[in-house]
Amino acid sequence: MKLLENLSIREKGLWAEVLVNALVAVYYFPKAIALMAQGDALLRGREMAGLVTSTIVLAIVMSTIVFGAIHIKGEAEDRDERDLQIEAQGNLLAYRVLCGFLVLILGQIVLWEYFDAAGIGTLLKEAGSLVVGHMILLTMMFASVIKVAVQLYHYRRGV
Amino acid sequence: MAKALPIKNNIRRLRFEAGEMTQAELAEKVGVTRQTLHAIEAAKYSPTLELAFKIAAVFDVPLDEVFQYQQEKNPAL
Numbered sequence: 001m002k003l004l005e006n007l008s009i010r011e012k013g014l015w016a017e018v019l020v021n022a023l024v025a026v027y028y029f030p031k032a033i034a035l036m037a038q039g040d041a042l043l044r045g046r047e048m049a050g051l052v053t054s055t056i057v058l059a060i061v062m063s064t065i066v067f068g069a070i071h072i073k074g075e076a077e078d079r080d081e082r083d084l085q086i087e088a089q090g091n092l093l094a095y096r097v098l099c100g101f102l103v104l105i106l107g108q109i110v111l112w113e114y115f116d117a118a119g120i121g122t123l124l125k126e127a128g129s130l131v132v133g134h135m136i137l138l139t140m141m142f143a144s145v146i147k148v149a150v151q152l153y154h155y156r157r158g159v
Numbered sequence: 160m161a162k163a164l165p166i167k168n169n170i171r172r173l174r175f176e177a178g179e180m181t182q183a184e185l186a187e188k189v190g191v192t193r194q195t196l197h198a199i200e201a202a203k204y205s206p207t208l209e210l211a212f213k214i215a216a217v218f219d220v221p222l223d224e225v226f227q228y229q230q231e232k233n234p235a236l
Contacts, residue, residue, distance in 0.1 A: 008194050080191040081207050082198060155194075158203045 009070065009077045011155050016066040021141060023062055028055045029134075036130060074078075086154045093148035099111050101139040105132065165229045170200045173218045173225065189213040 007015070008080070033053050109132065174180045186196040189210060198204035202218075206214070215222045 008192070009190075010194075077192055080195050081210060082191070082195040083203055158198050158201060 008155065010079075010083060011152065012070045013067065014152050014155075015065075016070055017148055018145070020059060020062045020066055021144060024059045025141060026053060032134060036134075041069040052112035083100075086151050089154060090147040093150050094143040097146050098139060101142070102136070105135055105139065108132075121157055164202050164205055164206050166203060166226055167229055168200065168226050170196075170214065172226060173220065177218060185217060186216070188217050 026052065032048070035047055062135065170185070172188065174182070174185060178188070182196045183193045186193045191194075191210065195204065199206050201208075211222060211226055215225045218225065
């Protein structure tokens with residue numbers, strides 16, 4: 001509890017973001033993987049839509065509870081110039097990570113088309129477009145984690 | 160370890176001379192969080208020019224009495 005008292009409202013908010021993202025990932029990905037493992041997940045559109053809907057509802061409920069708990073205990077804090085600078089540093093690195101992984105995924109798709117024309121199967125082609133979608137989703141979540149981690153690092157370092 | 164910034168300041172002394180003004184009080188006067196003011200005072204964060212002028216205005220002193228730029232050994236800088 002003492003550790004929590006040492007954190008600023010902004011740091012608590014960032015940790016809350018990590019917590020909500022982790023809970024949503026733990027809820028969503030095992031179910032999504034199980035669904036995809038059953039075969040062509042596109043044919044199970046209803047189940048997938050149900051999973052996505054329940055995940056969105058869970059994320060909203062979790063965010064309301066966690067961020068509500070933070071703001072009941074502490075007053076809201078406006079962002080000042082240092083907060084904006086630290087956020088910009090997080091955004092910059094997260095953007096680079098996001099672009100890097102997206103280029104890799106796009107490269108795979110290009111290879112997929114190239115090898116498909118030559119009659120050779122590729123990893124992504126076998127996996128299907130839904131897996132590609134989930135790779136993009138994972139990339140976005142990873143970039144989000146990077147953004148928060150950079151901010152927490154700068155706040156802890158005292159910059 | 161974080162690299163020390165070349166800008167030093169006298170905020171701690173000026174707060175003391177202003178009747179032991181707290182970091183929170185000064186932070187509120189200049190419109191930033193206490194954490195930001197703490198980082199400036201510890202020379203871990205360089206404020207914008209606007210914020211630097213605001214801090215100097217609170218103590219009613221010129222800017223160079225609050226902040227000093229410590230030139231590095233390389234004279235070109």
